[in-house]
Amino acid sequence: MNTINISKTSALIVLLSAGCLTHADELQSLKNMERERAQMVSAFLDTDVTPQERQQYVSSSKRHLVDLERMVLRDDELLGNTSRLVKLVFKNYDLSFLVHASAEAQHGFVEHWLIEVGLSNDAILAARIGPR
Secondary structure, eight states: OHHHHHHHHHHHHHHHHHHHHHHHHHTHHHHHHHHHHHHHHHHHHOSSSOHHHHHHHHHHHHHHHHHHHHHHHTOGGGTTOOOHHHHHHHHTHHHHTHHHHHHHHTSOHHHHHHHHTTOOHHHHHHOOOSOO
C-alpha cells in the first residue's frame, strides 16, 4: 500500500514540476528581453567605460533588443497570461519596449529612457548631493 501511495505522490510531484517548468518557459522570451534591456541601461549608466566603449556596446545591444522586443510582441503564449511580470511589462510599455517606444516617440532610446524616468538636463543640474 505504501508503494502505491509513494508512486502516486511521485507522479503528482513530477506533474506539478512539469507544470511549473512550462510556466517558466512561457515567459522565457519576456525574461530574455528584460535581461537585455537591463544590461543596456546599465551599460549607458556605467561611468567606468569610455564613451566609445559605451556607444559600441549600446549599439550592439540595441540591435539585439529590437529582435527580442519583436519576439515578445509576437509571442502568442503571453496572450491572456495573467502573471505579474506580463502585466507589469505591458503596463510600462514605454520602458519595457524601449527601442520600439523611442522610435514611436521619435527620440533616441537613451533620451527616451531618461524622459520616462523623469530625468532632464534641468533636473540633473538642479540636483544636490547630500543626505535625504
